Amino acid sequence: MASIKKYPTAKGDRWRVQYRTPDHRVTQRRGFKTKREAEDFAATTHVSKMRGEYVDPADARVTVGDLGPDWLARQTHLKPSSRRTAEVAWRVHVEPRWGRTKLADLKHSTVQSWVSDMGREVRDAEGAVTKKASGPVTVIRAFGVLAGILDEAVRDRRLLTNPARGVKLPRKVKREHSYLTDAQVMALANEAGPDKGVIVLVLAYCGLRWGELAGLHVADVDTLRRRLHVRRNAVNVGSVVEVGTPKTHERRSVPLPRFLVEPLAAACRGKGRDSIVFPAMGGGYAKSPGANTWFSGAVDRCIAAADKARAEERQRSADGEPVTAVFPRVTPHDLRHTAASLAVSAGANVKAVQKMLGHTSAAMTLDTYADLFDKDAEAVADAHDHRLGGLVFAPNVAKVQPIAVREAR
Incomplete structure (x- = not known):
């Protein structure tokens, strides 16, 4: 139990409480003006120790x-x-x-x-x-x-509760995704050239993150079974590329379209199994291309070509809208979004898209790409129309036929 003693000061008598902490250290609290205040502190401290809620004032x-x-x-x-x-x-x-x-x-x-x-x-x-x-x-x-x-x-029992919890935080503004069509992906790949074009196609049709693509070794490319094995992630952290496990810490196998087998085989040709498939110019793992790189240059040329085609179409037809679509300014990560879009367009369900992208759950895939699955909801409505056939909703029409049947009986 705590001991309470009085001691003199220049401003009058004060009270001191001496007690033991839960780890059996002897400590004290001084400066109480009345004995009642000291007794209340001692009682409160004893209860907090019994409940396991004691916080040492020195720790705070x-x-x-x-x-x-x-x-x-x-x-x-x-x-x-x-x-x-x-x-x-x-x-x-x-x-x-x-x-x-x-x-x-x-x-x-x-x-x-x-x-x-x-x-x-x-x-x-x-x-x-x-x-x-x-x-x-x-x-x-x-x-x-x-x-x-x-x-x-x-x-660590330095605080009884966290004063930061319950604070209202700003809402994230969801960035609108940019999706490329098949024709736009091919245009971008052609502008990137034979060596870099295959990178564009792998990102746009396999849904890899840039770090996962940069971390591919020759042994990860199985052209016979048409699979890419995602085993590592090479991420640029500051000025250094850190190599670790994929983002979700789980390896995955991604199906490979047939048209990508030969380009990937060519990228692996002449390299050892432990060699990097898409190395940097000076060797080692490649960093994600930003501004003023081969990727941004290819995007710029695609945007210019699309704008030129749209201007020519407007000149030929003053009233009609241009047929050529606007080419969005995309980043390498936007090609991952494109992969999800093209997969859904090809008929893939949410579980297939989840596995391809390496999301932890189908719910995460739906939250990220809810706009891509709007057509599924439309298909449900169309299925109802087809199933109902000639049945008509007419609540105000008098039910004459059942009455006539009863009268005939």
């Missing part, structure tokens, strides 16, 4: 900055790209705001204000922007780092 005086680096070092379960994202969020957003804040001083309202302020643009008196608003994804990532640190503090 550590700062977020004391815990952050060690928390980041323990995130070894994350993929390299996700770990780097967390490190950037900590360095840019969390540490500058919360690094010197003690755990005991954290409040739910201040965390909510921080989240709201990150998504708000700030202007000076003259209307000039002094602080740009962070996007919803950036805000959610930064909040996730702070909340994760505080969750661990709760588990």
Whole structure:
């Protein structure tokens, strides 16, 4: 049990409570003005120890900055790209705001204000922007780092509850997917050239992520069974390519269209089984092509060709709409979306698309590509029309026939 003693100070007598922590360390709390206050504190501390809710006041005086680096070092379960994202969020957003804040001083309202302020643009008196608003994804990532640190503090009994939980976060704005048609995919592949064109076709018809394509070895290409075995993911993290397991940590086998067998066989010809199928110019795993690369150049030429064709069609027919479709400015990852679109157009169901893309569940595939399955709903409606045949819904027509039948009897 705790012991309560009085001691003198310059401002008068005060009371001190001496007690043992759950790990049997002797500690004390001083400065109570009355014995009743000291007794209440002792009773509350005893109950919290009995319930397993005791938080050492000394532990709550550590700062977020004391815990952050060690928390980041323990995130070894994350993929390299996700770990780097967390490190950037900590360095840019969390540490500058919360690094010197003690755990005991954290409040739910201040965390909510921080989240709201990150998504708000700030202007000076003259209307000039002094602080740009962070996007919803950036805000959610930064909040996730702070909340994760505080969750661990709760588990370590440094805090009783996490003041960040329950904070309202901004909603992500879902980016509209860009889909290419078969003709557009072939145009892009032809513009990319014989060596890079096969990369375009594999991305657009097999649905691989860029890191999965970059990580393909010759042994992963089975042209006899027409399968691509996705065993690794080569992701650009900063300026270094990190090689690990696929995004979902599960290997998968992707069917290969027949027209891709020969181009892939040519890409593998003369290489050992452990060689990279699509290496970088200087060897090693290739980074995803960004601006001013072979991919962006091929897209630019396709856009220019489509725009030229549309302009010529407008000149020939002033009233009609151009037949040639607008060529969207796509990225390598957009070809993964295209693969989903072309698979659905070919009649694939959601489970087949899920397996091809390597999603963890069919629900995830539906959430990501709900717009592609709208035709399935239309097919259900058409099936109802076909099944009903000549039956007509006419609730206001008098039911004469059944009455006549009864009278005849």
